Amino acid sequence: MTAVQEETVAEPIRVMLAKIGLDGHDRGVKVVARTLRDAGMEVIYTGLHRRPEQVVEAAVQEDVDVLGISLLSGAHMPIFKRLFELLGELAEPHRFSIVAGGVMPDEDEAELRKMGVAGVLGQDSTPEAIVAEIRSLVRR
């Protein structure tokens, strides 16, 4: 077993984890939140039932490196579409990467990547893989 390594860089990676819409499945997102926090990252979790507008605004304000959106209700396609519309309307382009997590059919994963999602994590992603994925996106 390899323990998740402590973040050693001076500035910790900032991650916002969000639940958008009505989906109440929060087991996974909380495990991810804790895993990233234990790896030395700063984690902000929005809590449940946020609107896409609220999440985009919060991510910009908090100046995060990564925005993770967890969805297990099947509504990921319309919600990510709306999210990217909102990001496109920002005055300045956002600097954070976007990661999707949850239950998503394979064909949707491919579509999400085309939309601009940088990584897709599933229920079987290991804590190590999740941490590695987030670090690789930030590339410090």
Added chain:
Amino acid sequence: MADGNGDAPGTDDTRLTTDALANAVTEELADWEGRELAAFTTRRPESKERYLSGSGLPVKRVYTPADLPEDWSDIGLPGRYPYTRGPYPTMYRGRTWTMRQIAGFGQAEETNERFRYLIAQGQTGLSVDFDMPTLMGLDSDDAMSLGEVGREGVAIDVLPDMEALFDGIDLENISVSMTINPSAWILLAMYVAVAERRGYDLNKLSGTIQNDILKEYVAQKEWIFPVRPSMRIVRDTIVHCSREMARYNPVNISGYHISEAGANAQQEIAFTMAITKAYVEDVVAAGVDVDSFAPRLSFFFVSQADLFEEVAKFRAVRRYYARMMRERFGAEDPQSMRLRFHAQTAAATLTKPQPMNNVIRTALQALSAVLGGAQSLHTNGLDEAYTIPSEQAMKTALRTQQILADETGVPHVIDPLGGSYYVENLTGELERGIDDYLEKIEALGGVVAAIEQGFFQREISDTAYEFARRKAAGDRPVIGVNKYVDETDSEKIETHQLDPASEARQIARLRRIRQDRDPRRAAAALDRLLAVAKDGDANLMPATIEAVKAHLSMGEITGALREVFGSYTETPVF
């Protein structure tokens, strides 16, 4: 039937083990450990330092009569207090469990078609899954409903949706279970309105609404109003059904979601019993006699992967409940003491890699539900880790139950694991574990206070995190995921596809119905509902039944009531 003497306090005549036997067994065990076991393990050590059950209880190598409960009265006979062995004297010999596959997607007409298919395949009860907006009490045209309409359940906004859902289905002869919580009372009102319109006798309707609001704050996270007014709504439905609907289960107290949110078997039954106690206290405090409503309380548990622990779990919770109802609440009617439950296999155990393995997982979990004496059962589709199930996946899941019922012989003997040294011991451990948790919760000020302090949420998220770590370390093998991984795996399965036009059709219909209704009747019904809501002693049900008949939509009803009751927002803990 009278309760009998199954509960007679232990006498020497009913002790399961004599001191002499226990001593002899303990001595032989020590001797065996020193000889056979020691010699064997020197040559070939066991695979692990210690072995744990699914909920983390240490399990021994072998169990003996010394591990049995003290007295026969802890085990007893089926259909008799303390109901350890089952709620009925004949169990599956009288009638096999109800095979109740949940279904729901798209518009009411689409789900109605799936229901008719399932009935044609031999399914014996219906179970409705609603979409997220319906579950949260919102209309399909609400901004928050984006992408969710008809997605993971059927969309119900107004009474005509409900009429279409049950079109051509004889509700006096098939029981319908509805998985619905904060908005359950509105769906119940619609169900009553459909039944009245068809001229049914309400006392003949058998069915269930989940309506277990406390576990929403604990685990599933579907809510509308704050805890207290939500509890009042649950109370109103229980009281209403005890008066008007003799065979209807107004609440289905659910451990399933607590488990799926990450809790282990011990926490699942302990939290469920804590919640049960809170509801019963509430209704009793409203002046209702415990025996007039307790017989209609029903339960819902997961059937997880650890086969024997699950069987022990079902037996433990049955016994705990019987004792709590009689000793704590003074129930006298045996029906108030017997716990009846629906079981569903554990969706969270299913994997996306090698999806055919899920059929096997589900079959084994179904076996433990049947060995544990479930009254009805849903077996998950093999495609659960992808999306909601296809027709083919549901058929295989249903066939799994039919094979279990007709080919294995398992249902022929009641509680066949009763008397097993191991299962009896674990049953006792789990029962005592419930008590420990209830004491802790009591010390926090009860269930509502514990929710407000994030107690359950933290317990569950700790267990979920621990599980994820053990899984990552390979300590919790998941075949195809962290063991026997097949990189070349290319199993493809056909998945359910949502009709993309369904959402727009539903919204159009909702708007048309709002247009076409009698505006004066709707306004009057809403006024009356608000007045009743403001009177904490009044019952919301009759005014809600009139509101749905006036074609007020679900979102209109909850929206107006938010003005009276307020809204709920969770402070998350992780």
